[in-house]
Amino acid sequence: MINVQRSLSVIEPVLIVHGGAGTVSEDRIPGKLRGVTLAAKVGYQVLARNGSVLEAVEQAVRIMEADRFFNAGYGSVLNIVGDVEMDASIMDGATKATGCLSGVRDLLHPISLARAIMERSGHNFLIGDGLHSFALDQGFQFLDPPGQLVTQYAKDVLDEWKASDQTDRSGEGGTVGAVAIDADGNIAAATSTGGVTGKRVGRVGDTPIIGSGTYADNRLGGISLTGDGDIIMKVCIAYDVLRTAELTGRDLQPVADELLDAMNASLGGTAGLVAVDSAGNVAVAHNSKHMSWAYQRGDTVAYGASKEDFNMQPATDSQFISLAEDRIFEVKSAH
Ligand SMILES: NC(=O)C[C@H](N)C(=O)O
Numbered sequence: 001m002i003n004v005q006r007s008l009s010v011i012e013p014v015l016i017v018h019g020g021a022g023t024v025s026e027d028r029i030p031g032k033l034r035g036v037t038l039a040a041k042v043g044y045q046v047l048a049r050n051g052s053v054l055e056a057v058e059q060a061v062r063i064m065e066a067d068r069f070f071n072a073g074y075g076s077v078l079n080i081v082g083d084v085e086m087d088a089s090i091m092d093g094a095t096k097a098t099g100c101l102s103g104v105r106d107l108l109h110p111i112s113l114a115r116a117i118m119e120r121s122g123h124n125f126l127i128g129d130g131l132h133s134f135a136l137d138q139g140f141q142f143l144d145p146p147g148q149l150v151t152q153y154a155k156d157v158l159d160e161w162k163a164s165d166q167t168d169r170s171g172e173g174g175t176v177g178a179v180a181i182d183a184d185g186n187i188a189a190a191t192s193t194g195g196v197t198g199k200r201v202g203r204v205g206d207t208p209i210i211g212s213g214t215y216a217d218n219r220l221g222g223i224s225l226t227g228d229g230d231i232i233m234k235v236c237i238a239y240d241v242l243r244t245a246e247l248t249g250r251d252l253q254p255v256a257d258e259l260l261d262a263m264n265a266s267l268g269g270t271a272g273l274v275a276v277d278s279a280g281n282v283a284v285a286h287n288s289k290h291m292s293w294a295y296q297r298g299d300t301v302a303y304g305a306s307k308e309d310f311n312m313q314p315a316t317d318s319q320f321i322s323l324a325e326d327r328i329f330e331v332k333s334a335h
Pocket residue numbers: 020021071172173174175193194195196204205206207225226227228229230
């Protein structure tokens with residue numbers, strides 16, 4: 001009986017993304033909104049054409065990895081020696097298959113490598129030399145010459161950070177993530193980041209840690225985190241939000257708000273998240289000043305950049321449909 005009811009219930013597909021939790025200067029907010037809105041639309045189009053939720057979240061994240069306005073792929077923040085080192089993860093809620101990587105350099109789309117790890121490595125998480133050779137075996141091409149993902153903006157932010165007291169690493173955030181659900185209730189989540197400005201070489205944040213930065217389970221929902229990864233990973237907040245909502249029978253939104261506040265109260269740190277429950281309800285939560293986010297459901301796109309900010313527009317609206325060419329990394333050989 002329960003199964004019959006479940007199959008009769010209608011889930012409206014939705015694709016939600018975030019573009020990082022932090023403090024964003026006013027002049028960069030329109031750029032962030034443009035990027036997240038485009039990513040939500042591109043990801044949703046995959047669902048609308050009956051593509052898989054995995055494909056949808058991967059494509060949404062790839063849009064933001066190629067966009068210098070975000071801290072993922074091109075535009076990633078720099079470590080203490082001025083290099084881009086990236087982390088990413090992806091999870092399939094139907095099977096709980098996961099693909100995670102850390103410390104990858106000179107690759108435009110870490111999220112696609114994470115998906116290859118999930119689908120073809122026989123493991124969940126690769127790092128270092130083994131990650132590099134797996135990527136090459138799979139036909140991924142590293143950018144040559146190296147260093148092409150470094151932007152002038154990221155260099156300026158690192159210089160500013162070095163000149164500061166070096167205690168606040170949060171900056172504007174800029175990590176990217178996506179969560180999707182299709183009409184059959186399949187859920188996937190994906191997150192990609194350059195980490196935090198001025199990090200040690202080899203530092204790993206929450207983003208590639210399943211249960212901290214990313215989680216998906218068709219029964220519980222899907223979620224992608226952003227923010228102070230050195231704190232987030234201590235409280236496994238991705239899994240905690242989904243599981244607490246299940247155990248208490250409450251909606252994701254209040255649970256997410258409360259757990260972010262509880263994290264901040266006990267350990268400090270700011271963070272944000274986007275999530276979808278098994279019925280397709282979305283949650284957007286952050287205790288940072290800003291977090292850009294957007295989702296598409298049906299013909300409508302919703303988006304915002306701070307708590308008070310909630311906008312809606314028809315998905316066909318030409319606003320936010322394309323990005324200025326100079327903000328997108330394009331290299332013919334990269335994939
Ligand atoms: N901006 C971010 O979201 C950073 C990421 N959570 C990290 O700590 O690596």
